[in-house]
Amino acid sequence: MTTTPETPDADLVNSAQAGDREATELLLTRHQPWIFNLAVRMLLRRADAEDATQEVLIKAYRALPEFRGGSAFRTWLYRIAVNHILNIRKAAEPVCSFDDAARGLARTPDLDPPDPRTVPVPVEILIEETKIGCTMGTLLCLDGRQRLVFILGEIFGVGDEVGAEIVDVTPANFRQILSRARRDLYQYLRGNCSLVNPEAPCKCVKKTRAFIQGGFVDPQKLQFTSHYQRRVREVACSWADELTDAYMKVAAQVYRDHPFYEPAEQVAALRQALRAVSLASPV
Numbered sequence: 001m002t003t004t005p006e007t008p009d010a011d012l013v014n015s016a017q018a019g020d021r022e023a024t025e026l027l028l029t030r031h032q033p034w035i036f037n038l039a040v041r042m043l044l045r046r047a048d049a050e051d052a053t054q055e056v057l058i059k060a061y062r063a064l065p066e067f068r069g070g071s072a073f074r075t076w077l078y079r080i081a082v083n084h085i086l087n088i089r090k091a092a093e094p095v096c097s098f099d100d101a102a103r104g105l106a107r108t109p110d111l112d113p114p115d116p117r118t119v120p121v122p123v124e125i126l127i128e129e130t131k132i133g134c135t136m137g138t139l140l141c142l143d144g145r146q147r148l149v150f151i152l153g154e155i156f157g158v159g160d161e162v163g164a165e166i167v168d169v170t171p172a173n174f175r176q177i178l179s180r181a182r183r184d185l186y187q188y189l190r191g192n193c194s195l196v197n198p199e200a201p202c203k204c205v206k207k208t209r210a211f212i213q214g215g216f217v218d219p220q221k222l223q224f225t226s227h228y229q230r231r232v233r234e235v236a237c238s239w240a241d242e243l244t245d246a247y248m249k250v251a252a253q254v255y256r257d258h259p260f261y262e263p264a265e266q267v268a269a270l271r272q273a274l275r276a277v278s279l280a281s282p283v
Contacts (some may be wrong), residue, residue: 157237
């Protein structure tokens with residue numbers, strides 16, 4: 001079968017299970033950006049997310065002969081990703097409490113932005129790096145299950161039926177976990193983040209130089225403001241506007257305005273890894 005970027009997953013699965021290497025690579029690289037975007041929000045560090053993504057897709061490659069189509073391929077793949085990532089200790093537990101995070105922000109001094117002559121990129125990019133890193137890092141205050149459900153349901157717009165199947169809970173439980181995650185996260189943002197509440201004390205422009213001095217932002221090696229062309233809101237599923245609290249609506253848009261990463265170098269690395277694995281365990 002001739003494969004194209006428009007070939008449906010189901011057709012690619014059939015061809016891959018019949019031994020078509022091109023179909024296998026297209027199937028897995030098609031979903032690679034989504035797995036990476038899930039992993040980077042669960043783990044924060046780009047290198048950790050890259051490793052986890054490759055490990056997930058190699059697991060999926062090895063398990064592909066067992067896929068029987070009981071659910072959509074994407075749901076099956078996400079379930080593999082979820083189980084793998086939640087077994088990573090950093091992803092399973094909150095890094096700190098929201099109270100600790102608030103105290104940490106309060107201790108971070110307000111400073112003037114960096115002198116443009118002393119940094120290798122425009123100051124505006126460093127402020128954006130601070131904003132994305134801080135708001136994405138705040139997700140780590142949620143426990144692993146809450147963080148996962150929040151990323152799927154609130155950021156990616158996955159419905160409760162599919163989300164429940166991925167996380168292995170009931171739809172009602174998925175909604176309950178999402179509701180608690182929203183409540184805890186948005187209450188914190190409302191009290192601390194000026195992106196959500198202009199009266200809140202933390203303002204990205206005033207924290208950027210302190211974040212650089214503390215090692216949280218590296219002007220020489222940007223983690224969050226490179227390697228993307230689109231925002232999450234441009235590629236995520238549409239979602240019902242069920243939020244009635246104005247602050248919650250603003251906060252939800254902050255996360256959906258984050259970058260959607262499509263790092264091209266990972267595609268080549270995955271293809272190389274798949275070919276190496278196939279020598280030992282051909283599909």
